[in-house]
Amino acid sequence: MKSIAFFTNKGGVGKTTLTCNLAAYLSEVDRKKILLVDADPQTNATQYMFKDSVLKEIYDKKSAFTIYSMARPLSQGKGFSADNEFRNSTNFKVDVLLGDPRLALIEDTLASDWNSGGVRGVRTTYMFREFLTKCNEYDYVFFDMGPSLGSINRAVLIACDYFVLPLSMDIFSIRATENISTWLREWRRRLDLQLKGLPDASETEIDDLEFRLRLLGYVNQQYTAKRDATGERRAVKAYEKIMSQVPQAIEKTLIQDQLEPQGLEYLLGSIPNLHSLIPMSQNSRKPVFDLKAADGIVGAHFMKVKESFEIFEGIADKFNYNLGVLNDQVA
Ligand SMILES: Nc1ncnc2c1ncn2[C@@H]1O[C@H](COP(=O)(O)OP(=O)(O)OP(=O)(O)O)[C@@H](O)[C@H]1O
Ligand SMILES: [Mg+2]
Numbered sequence: 001m002k003s004i005a006f007f008t009n010k011g012g013v014g015k016t017t018l019t020c021n022l023a024a025y026l027s028e029v030d031r032k033k034i035l036l037v038d039a040d041p042q043t044n045a046t047q048y049m050f051k052d053s054v055l056k057e058i059y060d061k062k063s064a065f066t067i068y069s070m071a072r073p074l075s076q077g078k079g080f081s082a083d084n085e086f087r088n089s090t091n092f093k094v095d096v097l098l099g100d101p102r103l104a105l106i107e108d109t110l111a112s113d114w115n116s117g118g119v120r121g122v123r124t125t126y127m128f129r130e131f132l133t134k135c136n137e138y139d140y141v142f143f144d145m146g147p148s149l150g151s152i153n154r155a156v157l158i159a160c161d162y163f164v165l166p167l168s169m170d171i172f173s174i175r176a177t178e179n180i181s182t183w184l185r186e187w188r189r190r191l192d193l194q195l196k197g198l199p200d201a202s203e204t205e206i207d208d209l210e211f212r213l214r215l216l217g218y219v220n221q222q223y224t225a226k227r228d229a230t231g232e233r234r235a236v237k238a239y240e241k242i243m244s245q246v247p248q249a250i251e252k253t254l255i256q257d258q259l260e261p262q263g264l265e266y267l268l269g270s271i272p273n274l275h276s277l278i279p280m281s282q283n284s285r286k287p288v289f290d291l292k293a294a295d296g297i298v299g300a301h302f303m304k305v306k307e308s309f310e311i312f313e314g315i316a317d318k319f320n321y322n323l324g325v326l327n328d329q330v331a
Contacts, residue, residue: 001140040103041152042099168221
């Protein structure tokens with residue numbers, strides 16, 4: 001099992017759309033067994049993958065097992081929850097740990113525990129790492145996250161093996177990579193101090209305390225593309241200028257800085273503006289590449305659906321490849 005966080009410190013860049021569609025592609029086409037954890041209190045991934053009737057049942061009754069059910073016992077000092085329940089999204093073909101707006105209530109507890117350190121601080125900080133020890137039946141566990149650098153996201157990133165960086169093609173996204181790099185270094189340093197300060201690490205009851213988060217790759221998003229004379233899909237000029245700055249920014253901030261291996265192709269792919277396919281996909285609660293006439297696809301849309309399949313195919317191939325290379329280096 002490999003755990004992968006989809007994260008950037010910028011809102012609305014298409015993280016949730018990428019995470020859910022890539023998970024669906026890897027499950028449907030590559031036959032990977034995937035658990036998607038909706039770790040964003042906005043619960044957008046859950047809303048995207050389940051119909052209104054299911055959402056009503058989940059959230060009106062408040063009895064469904066959600067990420068809050070998993071996190072709450074620990075925040076109350078009751079230890080890790082013993083069993084987790086997941087819900088299958090039939091259209092996306094993945095299991096989901098449902099999101100919950102009440103997860104936001106945990107943010108303060110995690111933050112104060114992080115500041116106070118000690119056994120309790122380490123236990124709550126490693127909440128998602130402990131959760132992952134019970135997910136070994138999956139090939140991949142994906143985390144959809146909100147855009148903040150808050151304590152929930154810190155706990156997710158500390159737990160995961162890798163992260164994928166979705167980037168919108170604007171100057172703010174480039175700046176966000178510097179922020180992420182700075183914070184990752186700072187968190188690692190603070191965590192090191194906290195672990196060294198423990199008189200007996202076994203009291204945390206966590207076997208695996210290694211911080212091993214590494215960049216798996218990035219995905220360019222939110223730009224307009226057109227076909228050039230050769231028929232190749234390219235970003236229009238204004239976006240191309242920003243896009244051309246991205247590799248260097250990533251190299252400088254997240255690769256060299258974090259001592260990542262050189263020579264790996266970190267660009268997993270590019271997703272241009274898919275226009276009306278996105279609301280259609282949201283209305284039907286289906287991956288974009290699975291949309292059919294019954295979902296409102298007509299005329300030129302069919303070609304766009306086919307193109308979106310090819311886009312996710314390319315991203316999935318690089319994703320699997322990089323995971324293999326980076327994994328071998330760890331072994
Ligand atoms: N490839 C795309 N083409 C067109 N619209 C898109 C695309 N990807 C995402 N969107 C739209 O952009 C908006 C933001 O997308 P999404 O919710 O996936 O972003 P996010 O990064 O997860 O946001 P947040 O930071 O709030 O979690 C949504 O309205 C979505 O419909
Ligand atoms: Mg989101």
